[in-house]
Amino acid sequence: MTADVTPESAGWDYSGLRIVDLPPEGTFCWDTGADEVVVVPLVGSVTVDADGERADLAGRTSVFAGPTDVAYVPRDSTLTLTSTPGGRFALATARARRRLPFCHVPVAQVQVELRGAGACSRQVNNFATPDVLEADRIIACEVLTPGGNWSSYPPHKHDEQRPGESVLEEIYYYEVARGGPAYQRVYGTDARPIDVLREVRSGDVVLIPYGWHGPSIAAPGYDLYYLNVMAGPGARSWLICDDPAHAWIRGTWADQPVDPRLPFTPDDPAPAVDGERR
Template structure:
């Protein structure tokens, strides 16, 4: 079985064979204005998320124009979901940074363009464990396996806290592979700390992460903390074998009670980081 690991900025793409798992493929492509990316029809469903810039995608007689934010700290995401057996040509209408997530699919669903007006926004946690979650593809989304979520964590705050896991060790817990793709508001100086550890405590990965790094989580409790003054974003992709789409997690029982004070702590006043309709 593969172990959790962090790939430093400079990675180009990961396939299941690279990660030692079964489902998730992920790439981040940088295209100049006018440049194209061809994605062939195959057994993979895809989610295309512009991290910055505007994309034009065309498949057969259908086209979509989406994106537009200057960076992940300047707006909620768009996401174009494409089912299996769909070839698409993506053209950058401006300089474009595009995340392409894939997972094998059995059923063929309909293409869906998710816009910021469709994003499910949640201010989660409390106190210095407050963060903003923008869900592009929740379990109710009409897809086979892919789930795609954006998370913004103010500097000094904890995210994915209390630590949780997706291993199906207990009834109702989902079994999911998971990736975090990190971006920092200050890409030169920003950093965060990621921890992934096993329930038995015989594995413990605690590592500094920087802008552009990628975390692969096949199993284990995991949590992240952004350095003081260093706002953090991560693109969260999940996929697994369960025929029922679910994100049900199991929290570390040793730390679960830490959330009991959240109602009185309240949500960090810096949130929401990214409003649905930014002021003009």
């Protein structure tokens, strides 16, 4: 196992992420406890078993090779991953109140969107968002950004901007094509200061407990992938608002085409185009 983020290690209450590397014929076993889990193949195929339920995930050869099928595993389960070819698999987690049914989300049900335009074009694969997957708290998706483009822009945050209301704890896990660099900005407010500009590479994780985040910057020549995992105490909702200082940028997209390098998958030639979401 490489990355291993729990609410306890992060110093918050809900979101977690484990990255599991399996050799050929490898097996990984885990008791989920209070966590609901979404199993996301990053590279390779895997069989997911949990308390008598099973899903054979076809997976993919690379995070840049298109979306993947995933499996939802409820809390209080004994989870086993078995991979004949071996591979790398993300376990996106959230502390859950309810025990919901095991579920296999086939790749045909993953909603692929193109967001933004011009140098802000990116592809979003929605596999564990509220409109795709029933879950208790977890929200998860993956974003692919062509080299030279900016994602998570304009900067935004996930709360209702009123004191005492819910904030989504967010994890970013990165992979960068050809071993290149990428960059992530996170900043807060006068009341809750935070200021981070970090170079990230494949396998790196950035935790975002609150505040504005963006852009996620793909260096020229190096396509960028990141997995978003979010959860919080309130309703299972994006709670997205743009930084007012930069929200005007969204209005410049109307006359710009979507980057022709998108989509990354040739299997879905006409994903939804949505300039309003991030």
